[in-house]
Amino acid sequence: MVYVGEVSVEAVPGMTCRDALVQGVSKKAMKEVVACLCDGEPKDLDAPLPSGTERVEPVFLDSPLGTSILRHSAAHIMAEAVKRLYPEAKVTIGPDIENGFYYDFDLAHAFTPEDLERIEAVMRESIAADHPFVRREMSAQQAREYFRSLGETYKIEIIDDLGAETVSVYQHGDFVDLCRGPHLPSTGFVRAFKLTAVAGAYWRGDANRPMLQRIYGTAFPTEKALKAHLAMLEEAKKRDHRKLGPQLDLFSFHERGGAGMAYWHPKGALVRAILEDFVTKEMLRRGYGLVRTPQILRRDLWETSGHYANYRENMYFTEIDGVPYGVKPMNCVAHMLIYNTTQHSYRDLPVRLFEFGVVHRHELSGVLHGLLRVRQFTQDDAHIICRPDQLLDEIKGVMRWIQDLMGVFGFEYRMELSTRPEKSIGTDEDWERATSALREAMAQMGLEYSVNEGDGAFYGPKIDVKLRDCLGREWQCSTIQVDFTLPERFDLVYIGEDGERHRPVMVHRAIMGSVERFIGILVEHFAGAFPLWLAPEQVRVLTVTDRHDAYAFEVVQALRDAGLRAEVDTRNEKLGYKVREAQMAKIPYAVVIGDEEVASARVSVRQRGGANLGTMTVAALVDRLRHECAEPFTRGGMRYSFHY
Template sequence: MEAVEAKAGESCADALARGLSKKRFKQVVAARCADATMDLTATVPQGCTTLTPVYAASPQGLEVIRHSAAHVMAQAVKTLFPQARVTIGPAIESGFYYDFDFERPFTPEDLEAIEAEMHTIVARDAAFTRREVSKAEAVALFNAMGETYKAEIMDDLGGDHFSLYSQGDFVDLCRGPHVPSTRFVSAFKLLSVAGAYWRGDENNRMLQRIYGTAFADDKALAAHLAQIEEAKRRDHRKLGPQLDLFSFHEEGGAGMVYWHPKGALVRTILEDFVTREMLRRGYGIVRTPQLLKRELWETSGHYANYRENMYFTQIDETAYGVKPMNCVAHMLIYNSSMKSYRDLPVRYFELGVVHRHEKSGVLHGLLRVRQFTQDDAHIICRPDQLLDEIKGVMAWIQDLMGLFGFECAMEISTRPEKSIGSDQDWERATAALMDAMAEMGLPYAINEGDGAFYGPKIDVKLRDCLGRMWQCSTIQVDFTLPERFDLVYIGQDGERHRPVMVHRAIMGSVERFIGILTEQYAGAFPTWLAPVQARVLTVTDDQKAFAETALAALQDSGVRAEADLRNEKLGYKVREAQMAKIPYILVVGDKEVESGGVNVRLRGENCGLKTLVEASRMILEDCQEPFKRGGMRYSFGSQPSPA
């Protein structure tokens, strides 16, 4: 990293200006010494001999800009709506927000006015200035301003002294750092407004949360806004109903998906492929109940560590828990008979429906639901088999994600504060995950304290075509639950030994994965996954009889086809088929009837006249292509033979 010599007591700005060119210094918004990020106006602390510049376009620089933009937005809101009270306004991954206590929801017109006022504030080039005051002085100041939330925040933070930041006549409680002046916040855009409970507690007052984003320059902002528009075009919540895949019905319960025939077909095709792969890879398919007695969840540790995410009910005066995971049931199956060391590994696979209590505020289409299906499996193996089993799961994850064109990034999540099991078992489990990744030559990051309560895990994050990251696959190593449920096998020495369990999901939630795929393909699923692979269109009613014959031939060969025989203009019918994202459009006119074929269009590209056999073969070979590229086996339909 670039470093500049500094002297204790001088300003960070002076030190960096001395060590950088004028052009480079103009791009600096803050300074770093060791792990501390500071304002440019701050003095270099004792013991700090070098400073690292924080450039506006860097991730740290964007965080400083966005947090400063939140302050500018708060100032604009207070200028236009003096009765509004401010709460908190952090930078977030792709922007910032600020929560306000206001008597009514902000309207789109309000956002336009706030944004205009922000531009006025930015143009003033007002400096961000910092000062330290006692808690008593800060409380008195904010109470005098009517900003009562700030006192609560200070109580939460603790301490006797706090830093205040000002730009112009606006003062806010903040740790900082901030950009030197408001002119560094020129490339911003307000995006939306939503309700948010104070402190995230639904028993507290509802606040108005305004979201925005900010970048180092207008070009980067424009690129981000274009990406937002593309994400809206691909939004699965819009495409699902548009393509007749699924719907949600609040009257039936929030967070529950209603799959329509086409969506259920996509899901069935995907699940069938995954199930066949599981059988090929040595898994046994199981099915387990939705309800298990509460005592089992107490034994597993779920009741103590996970019950706020579970649903419970009473049957014949006995308490039951609706399963949020399948692991407990799979261990009961394992214990139904004694296993020898020769029987291991045992691999149980289940497309298991689970329920988890998610707060209504975080529900989000297919991506966050209360009922979902996991492509869940549990591998119970000997400790000496553990490394190969982890590597086998990781290879399967790479195969599946490669099929859909996803790039993957891996994290190993370590022991959380709320957990069960011995230190020794956690160390063994974490070492096994790291060793497997090392042997496969796969890079990974460490996510401290985010493991499951029973064991560490590898989380696989997918990067989609818009560069967004999604967490789907997981591999978890667990020495603890086999102990709690007394899982054993008879070793070569005739003694009882304790196995280890690997919890793994490849897609994760089937619902979530289909939501991600819908956005990845903008609803235009690859031919093998498309619910309708081909639609036969007639030019006039004269071709109706032949079109019906063609449809039957396509369906007999295994193609998922339908026909549009309406007496409508061809252009209208083609447009409707394109809007439905159907891969193949097969047009039948007088010439096609005469030759006994169809005119083939593949997603807008005219492929010309084909016989019915040629058209069927073309579609089925298109289905096979992604599997061939990935070196995988999967069959579709029955390959037609020449008539």
């Protein structure tokens, strides 16, 4: 017997998953079922019901798994269309990804936007034909011979790498692709899709392998959902930090100087300074000690830490006086060296060491993405070395700090627990202790979280905080990692109440994470219109004619003396032009000075959005701006003022 929901179905020889489902799912609901779960294992609807199956569940098109299957099937349909239009193209891989799918092609012809329209038209023909997706099993040798006859060399390489005796292929119409599945019942289930972009991608992400062309697309269960997503993409283009950063004179990138490294202009560097000042003051208030450590450390330290064995492909190395060194990808090793410079009593713990540490990680050129994925970045990194009995309180303290930071910016967020990866160090016992501590801390704080199996750091499990911006996109920034292993490897000790040596535990934590990524996210979240406290230029004073210049400079100086960031525009331009320029530069306040303002010793104030606040004294303006700057911090119960 097999259960479909609460219905018990008799399993008979030759029964398919569809046969079982129709006995427990209504005819109307079955129209939206695209696959099934047999004891949790995804299967095609027409797959034979596996022997011994206890429960079959429907997978609906609008469910997360159903949408994933939809997108992967759309990738196959796209590959078919490309092959029909460009028979000489070689196909590689075409997975579903978050919010869409892609397929990589080896083709001399460079795809254009017009080509994407032609490909879409052919896809619609395939969808209208409603071809079934049919799965077949082949021996690996048969599959090699088949794809060799088609000239699909990449498929042969994939088969060789799988090392399996048999593989599965899927066919719809005349197109056959190597695939594990499952797929939609037929092409007609793809109701709303769009091809969105073309990009370059190295085969297997290896810069020494062929450069391929990657076509991105998206698909949704309904046209309404697709339109909403495309509208979000258009808004995202307007907010793209790679466009707004140079436009607002915040930062730039220079391939001549090296890929994946940002150049901060005065305004952008000021935004960084404001953020770093805020975080530093909060760190000091929360009991952290500020440190600075070198950029490179001897390689033997990275061997001791396990980075050389488990992380070296992400590191840069050099040699000095015949001694190999590694450029630091993380700050933990240096912080442990500082800890070991003195003997610690149990009364001294926890020791909390913090720095804005510049780190370098080797990212493949294909994944570099503005400030969001770089090779050089700064972490607001800290390491808490504590007694095991202090661990829960320290984890919760970091969580509260993260909650405060998210409150300042009004971010919604969720938490994700990442567990032990295949490539890791440390004992099973230590991993269990570390993972249990993270779970217990979240339970005590009443926090919900999801589990990301196998994605922890190589030295310990972690909690990642995924913040959600105003477009609903998720970004990973804050992280909390518990580590029993590196304290052992670096012989960190403290003298206990019993006079004996004891091993502490270490918490790796970052609140913003990468400063570069955090600023990139903020640029896009606010569309470049930073909140007043963070804006590099808070007020621009605009004169009507040059006879107002003297008073304008007095106003600017008064604002600066009050700790506000103000500039003056005395150019011989029309006032409307100056106002528009200030708005385009996303400056929160524009102060206009003409004859009446000079005569009354007041200022005329306009907000960034266009609202005219009328005239007021400079003192009243200062009070208003100070209150607005302070408001975001009251949400987290913090007090902060930045005078620059």
